[in-house]
Amino acid sequence: xxSTEATxxxxxxxxxxxxxxxxxxxxxxxAAARAAGTLAQVDPEVSNAxxxxxxxxxxxxxxxxxxxxxxxxxxxxxxxVLTTKYAEGYPEFRYYxxxxxxNVVEDLxxxxxxxxxxxDHANVQPHSGSSANMGVYFAALQLGDTVMGMELxxxxxxxxxxxxxxxxxxxxxxxxxxxxxxxxxxxDQVAALAKEHHPKMIVVGSSxxxxxxxxxxxxxxxxxxxxxxxxDMAHISGLVAGGAHPSPVPYADYASTSTHxxxxxxxxxxxxxxxxxxEALDKAIMPGMQGGPLEHVIAAKAVMLHxxxxxxxxxxxxAVVDNAKVLADTLLSERLTLVSGGxxxxxLLVRLPVDGPSGRQTAQALERAGLVVNANTVPGETKGPVxxxxxxxxxxxxxxxxxxPDEFREIGHMVAAVVRDIxxxxxxxxxxxxxKELCATVEARRRAREATRQHPAHVPVMx
Ligand SMILES: Cc1ncc(COP(=O)(O)O)c(C=O)c1O
Numbered sequence: 001x002x003s004t005e006a007t008x009x010x011x012x013x014x015x016x017x018x019x020x021x022x023x024x025x026x027x028x029x030x031a032a033a034r035a036a037g038t039l040a041q042v043d044p045e046v047s048n049a050x051x052x053x054x055x056x057x058x059x060x061x062x063x064x065x066x067x068x069x070x071x072x073x074x075x076x077x078x079x080x081v082l083t084t085k086y087a088e089g090y091p092e093f094r095y096y097x098x099x100x101x102x103n104v105v106e107d108l109x110x111x112x113x114x115x116x117x118x119x120d121h122a123n124v125q126p127h128s129g130s131s132a133n134m135g136v137y138f139a140a141l142q143l144g145d146t147v148m149g150m151e152l153x154x155x156x157x158x159x160x161x162x163x164x165x166x167x168x169x170x171x172x173x174x175x176x177x178x179x180x181x182x183x184x185x186x187x188d189q190v191a192a193l194a195k196e197h198h199p200k201m202i203v204v205g206s207s208x209x210x211x212x213x214x215x216x217x218x219x220x221x222x223x224x225x226x227x228x229x230x231x232d233m234a235h236i237s238g239l240v241a242g243g244a245h246p247s248p249v250p251y252a253d254y255a256s257t258s259t260h261x262x263x264x265x266x267x268x269x270x271x272x273x274x275x276x277x278x279e280a281l282d283k284a285i286m287p288g289m290q291g292g293p294l295e296h297v298i299a300a301k302a303v304m305l306h307x308x309x310x311x312x313x314x315x316x317x318x319a320v321v322d323n324a325k326v327l328a329d330t331l332l333s334e335r336l337t338l339v340s341g342g343x344x345x346x347x348l349l350v351r352l353p354v355d356g357p358s359g360r361q362t363a364q365a366l367e368r369a370g371l372v373v374n375a376n377t378v379p380g381e382t383k384g385p386v387x388x389x390x391x392x393x394x395x396x397x398x399x400x401x402x403x404x405p406d407e408f409r410e411i412g413h414m415v416a417a418v419v420r421d422i423x424x425x426x427x428x429x430x431x432x433x434x435x436k437e438l439c440a441t442v443e444a445r446r447r448a449r450e451a452t453r454q455h456p457a458h459v460p461v462m463x
Contacts, residue, residue: 058443059436060370061411062401065347065394066207066235068264069401069460071307074300078266082296090282102295109298112305116241117249119272124301125285125293126269129234129258133159133203134166135271136230136254138284141200143170148190148199148227151175153381155208155349157232174199178209178379183340185209187217194225204248205232205256208376208392210343215251231255236345238262238396241308242317245345253277262320262346262396265304266297316399320346323395326405330412336419339378339390347394350419351378357422359388365422366391370435371415391419400460402446407438 040047057069070078082102088095091103091110106124113122126132141147149160149167154177158165161173174197179186194202202222204213215231222229231248237257239245249255255272259265273281286293307313321344328342331350339349352359359375366373376392383389393415395408403411414431421427446460 059439060367060372060432061403061435061439062397063371063373063393063395063411063415065392065396066258066261068238068261068397070260070264070266070300070304071460073303073307074264074266077300077303078296080296080299082299083294085295086292087295088286088292090286102298105295105299105302106293109302109305112302112309113270113272116305116309117237117247117255117272119249119255120275121273121278121281123271123273123281123285124268124298125290126256126271127290127294127297128267129157129232129256129269130159131285131290132234132256132258132269132271133157133230133232134289135281135285136256136273137167137171137201138288139273139277139280140228140230140254141171144172145200146172146174146197147201147203148174148176148194148197149203150185150206150209151177152385153377154178154379155206157205157207157234160203160205160232178340180380183379184211185213187214187221190218191221191224194221194227198225199227201228201230203230203232204252205230205234205236207235208339208347208349210338210340210345210348212245212344213248215246215248219251228253232257234258235261235347238264238308238313239317239321239345242314244314244317244321254281259301259304262317263304263308264396264400266300268294268297268301270301319404320395320399323399323403323405323408324348326408327393327395327412330409331416334413334416336416346396347392349376349378350391350393352389352391352419354382354389358383359390360386362391362419362422365428366415366418369414369418369428369431371411371418371431373415401439402442402449407442410438 082105085098085102086096087099087102091107109124110122113119113124123135126135147161150156152162156175159167161168161175167173174193176190176193178184179189202218204218219229229252231252233240233248233255234257236245239262240247241263249272253274254277257263257270259268259270271281324343324346328338328348331348332338332342337351339351352362363373363375373391373393375388376390377385377388378390381389414434417427418431
C-alpha cells in the first residue's frame with residue numbers, strides 16, 4: 001500500500017474504531033488528544049496491524065460461527081475512559097471510591113440483561129464465556145462433584161469436561177453425545193446416564209451443535225435426578241434474545257454466555273441465574289475468581305444489550321437462521337455431507353470424506369480463497385482435534401455484514417468448489433478475487449441502506 005493511501009486507510013479505520021473518541025474522552029479536549037498523539041503516531045506497528053485486520057474483515061468472508069462485527073457504539077464504549085477505573089465489588093458495595101459512573105454503567109448492564117432474557121439476576125463481570133462457566137461451577141459445586149456435559153466431538157465446549165481443561169481436573173465429568181444415526185442429542189441416553197451417575201449439574205450447550213435444544217426435556221431429566229441445570233447459551237444467546245431459538249432461561253437454574261458471538265457485543269461473558277443463587281454466584285465471581293471488573297467492557301455489554309432489545313435485532317436473529325438454511329441447502333445440493341443433515345440455528349458442520357484432506361487442510365485452502373471457516377471435530381471423530389474431519393461454518397458475522405440469501409447461495413457454491421479441489425491454486429485465487437468483489441458490493445449496499453436511516457441500530461465496525 002502506498003504511504004498516503006496507508007495513512008488515509010489508517011485514519012479512516014482509526015476513527016471507525018473509535019479510538020479517536022477514546023483518546024478525546026481521556027484527555028478532555030480534541031486538541032489535547034491531537035497533541036497526545038493518535039495510535040498511529042504513538043505505535044505505528046500496532047496501528048498497522050489493526051488496519052490490516054480491518055482490511056481483512058472487509059475483504060474476506062467471515063464464516064466462523066462464533067465471531068461477529070460489533071457496532072461502532074459497542075467499540076466506542078470498549079475503547080472508553082472507563083478502562084481507567086478500579087471497581088472491585090458490585091454496585092451495592094465497592095472496595096474503591098469514585099465508582100459513581102461505573103455503578104451507573106454496571107447497573108444498566110445488569111438490568112438490561114435481566115429484562116432482555118427475563119432473568120431474576122445477572123452478573124456481567126465474567127471476562128469471557130469460560131470464566132462465566134467457571135463462576136457457575138464455583139457457585140454451585142463442590143470439588144469432585146459429578147457433572148454431565150456434552151462430548152467435545154459432539155460439540156461440547158472445553159469447559160464442559162475436556163481432559164485438558166480445568167473443568168475435568170476439578171470435577172468428575174460424565175459426557176453425553178449424539179445418536180450415531182441422527183447425529184442429534186439422544187435424550188433417552190441423557191436420561192439413562194443421569195439415572196446412572198446422579199450428577200449434581202447437567203450442562204447443556206455447545207460450540208458445534210446445529211440443532212435446537214429441547215429445554216423442557218433437559219429440565220425433566222435434571223429434575224428426575226435432582227440435578228441443577230446450566231444452559232451454556234454462548235453460541236445461541238443472540239438467537240434467544242431475538243426470538244430465533246427457544247429460551248432456556250425459564251428452565252435453567254443458571255444460564256451462561258459469552259457476549260461476542262450472536263449477541264454482537266464486546267469480548268466477554270455473563271451469567272444469568274435464579275434469585276436464590278444470586279449471592280453465591282456474585283461471591284464466586286468476585287472475590288472467588290476475579291479481581292477488578294472491566295468496566296469499559298461492561299459498558300459495551302450494556303450497549304450490546306440495548307441494541308439486542310431493538311426490533312431490528314429480531315430481524316437480524318431470524319435472518320441469521322434463514323441464511324444458515326440457504327447455505328446448508330446449497331451445500332447439500334453440492335453433495336457435501338452435513339452433520340445431522342442440516343441446521344436449525346446459525347451454524348453448520350461439514351463432515352469431510354474420510355479418505356480426503358483433513359478439516360485443517362480444507363480450512364487453510366478456504367482461507368486462501370477468502371472464505372474464513374474453522375476446522376472442527378465431528379461426531380465419531382477419527383483424525384483428532386487438530387487435523388479434524390470437519391469444517392464449521394456460520395452466518396452471524398456475514399449476516400451483520402449484509403450478506404443475504406442470494407449471496408449465501410453463491411458462497412455455498414464457492415465453498416463446495418474449494419472443498420472438492422483444495423490444491424487448485426487458480427481456483428483459490430479466482431475465488432479470492434470474486435470474494436473481494438462480492439464484499440465490496442454488499443458493503444456498498446449496506447452503506448446505502450444505513451444512509452437512509454435516521455438512527456441505524458447497528459453500524460458494523462468496518463463501516
Ligand atoms: C458453548 C461455549 N461455551 C463457552 C465458550 C467460551 O467462551 P470464551 O471463548 O469467551 O471463553 C464457548 C466459546 O467458544 C462456547 O462455544
